[in-house]
Amino acid sequence: MPHPTTSPDASATSATHREIRQQPAAWRDLRDLLARQGPALQGFLAPLLAREDLRIVLTGAGTSAFVGDIASEALRRTLRRRVESLATTDLVADPLGVLAEPLPVLLVSFGRSGNSPESSAATRLAEQVAPEVHHLVITCNAEGRLAREHTTAPRSFVLLLPEQTNDTGFAMTSSFSTMLLAVLLAFEPGRAAAVDALAAAATSLLDRAPQIDALLDAEPRRVVYLGSGPLRGLAQESALKLLELTAGRIPAFHDSPLGFRHGPKSIVDDRTLVVVHGSRDPYTARYDADIVAELRQEHPRRVVHLGAEDFPVPGLDGLDDGLRAVALASFAQLLALGASVRLGCTPDNPFPDGSVNRVVQGVRIHELPLR
Template sequence: MIQTTYLTLDSEKAEELGAFHTAKEIAGQPELWQRVFRQLKNEQNAIHSFIKPILEKGNARIVLTGAGSSAFIGESAQGIVQQLTGVHTQAIATTDVVTHPELFFLEKVPTLLVSFARSGNSPESVEAVRLADAHCNEIYHLIITCNPDGELAAYANDCGGNCLALVLPEGSNDNSLAMTGSFTSMLLAILLVAGIDQLDQLKQQFEDAAETANHILRNSLHEFEAVAKSDFNRVIFLGSGAMLGVARECHLKLQELTDGKVVCKHDSFLGFRHGPRAVANEESIVVYLFSRDPHVVRYETDLAKSIGEDKRKIRTISFAAENTDGYHSILDLPAVGTSEKAIFNVLPATMVGQLLGFYKCLQLGLHPDNPSVSGAISRVVQGVTIYNKA
């Protein structure tokens, strides 16, 4: 019998360790992204027909929303979406919308609410859609989900011409507790929607990002294992622009997969100087998610050099670095391609947190498919009661 290997584990060992689904879902992302790209290419005309009239209204607004990791999709995508569409775009978590809809919705502004949802069954996700309908005179819904049977997918099918659901390919709906392929596939989907008329021009950038991910999977897994076996109890993820949202997702992924035993932080490169840098010490690792924009990199490199001069020799990991001399780097992850925009680099960058979390989870004796020993976190959030506002 031929054994299938996912990451560095054969399927039998992965099952034994409670790691099968997570390993398979992390490893399967580059192929999943290809299927998402093909799907949106096939649905290009329908997406164009739905979204273009909204964007051409002149005073339209795009709101990107979700809960937890799904909210961080919006944070990662908002600047790129605004740049590609030319329409004011904000990321607002459903967990904020549900408690304070009056602070976030503008009654007289045509609004495209983009809802990200792995299952589509989280209470806040369903309520945010209802509140948008109640608070906006002209509301449109784009629902990007991984579950064709979820409440949000059903809502889109029933609500008429102001809704469109993109149900991503089978395999995007992760079985594991932590979102991996679902996060990156929904992030890819919104970037492609925003550039729906430019898919041919964007394809090479996308292929470069997919090859970066494949390079990591082919060449760096044992290095991630080695890092996970080293002694650290906190990790700081730094990114600029779209990478800041990715840094937040990596922060959550590592903390989630280690059941809180590794405490994490995220910040921008420049923001880290303004006080948060105090958290970095000998027991920490700083992860740099570098931009490909040479203007941005100058700021990022200055901080990396400054940390490298710290007498405590703080360990670092770098994604897409040009040169890590003097960084006390324990893992360097190159990026494929030369584009300064490289908008899809957010996809392989997200894998840094996933892989570090996966291997540290195993090193701690936890089960990646369900690392929460206490049951405090679950695949679909539990215990949220939705209240009607008087």
Template sequence: MKTKKSAYTKKEIEGQPKLWQLVYNLILAEEQRIKDFLNPLFEQKDLEIILTGAGSSAFVGEAAQGLVQKNTGCLARAIATTDLVTHPENFFPDNNKPVLLVSFARSGNSPESVEAVNLANKFCSNIQHLIITCNENGELYKYTEANTETALAVLLPEEANDKSLAMTGSFTSMLLSVLLVCNKNKAGDLKSEVNKIIEQGKLTLDSYESLKEITHLDFDRVVFLGSGPMLGIARECHLKLQELTDGKVVCKHDSFLGFRHGPRAVTNEKTLVVYLFSPSNHVYRYERDLAISIGEDPRNIWSLSVGHKEDSAINSNLNLDLDFEKDQELNIVPATIIGQVLGYYKSLQLGLDPDNPSVSGAISRVVKGVTIYDYPENTKI
């Protein structure tokens, strides 16, 4: 479908399965260079990995955190640059503890992302940088070129550098990249799983019309639920739908278990709940219980189920079976498309331009209006 209003967004959403193949090919081709830099770090005692970025780039770290920690055996924390810049003393270790700062950046020019690198160098005496970016002209990429002993860049294919406001292919390609490189297995050993997510991505895109129908429901708030790594995807999906609709649809995210502890109060007759189910049967049992409870709500709350075979007890308006496999870790990558597609079609339905949905100009492709202030030299570290 072509529309005068959107030159890039739909194309960038649909191009993701092909893009993931390009990303995988890139990691395979550069694997030795990447492992020569990362493997000695992973072997250091007490290495701490900090995953950082701003906005959607921060959510890459949130989604990847648990899997990076599991697959490297190193402590991993997701901390947004927007937190690091204001309170570096709360997050950076003040001793000789080794730190790997992994920065995610579409443009590499966000003021907070550049300052987070500067602050890391100031606070940490044993610091290395991994920059995963989509822009070779960005400040972060240029930093790695000038600091080859302590910094390495993974420059993603040009197709990952989204032209539209909303991050789509850039988000999923950065997420896939970090999961591939922060893994003690060789990238070649993950070929079948990469092929699997490519097929799952295509399967999701084949459901365009069904997802489009969902957006015609009369909802004005959406809740995305996920568990573990999928919680970070729920947060990205909530932002995607909210920014593509210019805030006309208010969104939230939570874990399935966490949603019971108060946040469920947000649901009403105009709420759509999106279940991003886990491939783990053990986790799914907890998730299913909540979904059944919401399905029994007398207010007839709308819901969309993603991941498993249709379950009549859940009573969703739409079920997308993505054939998630029990031990599949990369499934969080294709699951991200759900929020993108819902956001795209709801944006069009509301008469907005998905490429530039912010009518007031309050949000932009690269954040504007941020002034970086020098960190006080006399502050106790």
């Protein structure tokens, strides 16, 4: 990896840098927004959640899908009911398979722009396949197709996030964390009290950007992110951020601490950086500690135990892993931004040739034959 550059994008002039740093303020704006819209939102959700047969499905594509992966794990624990994550890419490709059960569905759709081809197609296919569908749309773009199609729909509620979260940079940063926080608070509004703690935790990470960037001084050839429960979805999102902002020049992988031993661990060498997201759950945390100790014995100084003793994040005590993920995401965003700059990429547009786009291109939606 080249030494740090002095390009303009290395400074705060890039949108990506600004959007990473705006997250604490965006979360506070979200809290204020939910205070205003909360009664209407709860009026929409309450009768649905009273139905024992309701299937709650969280859906999105790419980073938006990882919002669902994290939130579904967290909400299952606290709501003590069925909540699942199903990517729009899977729903669109196999609607009859993934929605095979004849149950009413609350489809929670995430979209930064709301213009991805699969986003609207997933809502339409759910209507076609499931016996009854209600829609909660969480989006950052009032002008997006997803918002426009559902704003006046009779069984839909559109939760439009603060305007600044419609990230203009290539990679989703503040849009990701704010959508994640939004869905957690939508289903559990009493947890809004955690917003200040999350903002303080993220600010502590933002203030340590030089320390995070210094992890790149050893020029890692690849990075692995590990996490369990809700933090496994964060590990996947963290890996994607590095791939996106470095245009794939630094391979990134993700797994759970236990699953990593079953073959994937073979990629670790002295040029591999491993980041283990520390769980708050005392039982799960034992497995985090085990893999950290094992890797450090084999590859000293190549392991970061994020949110634990060696890389603590003040303010997260008492918060569950779903909420912790909101703040911990800043670590991977900063690491990816630093790697992008060092490699001479342009973080706001890592693919100037158009081979990969901010809003996915080239997807053709096929009609589902009636059966």
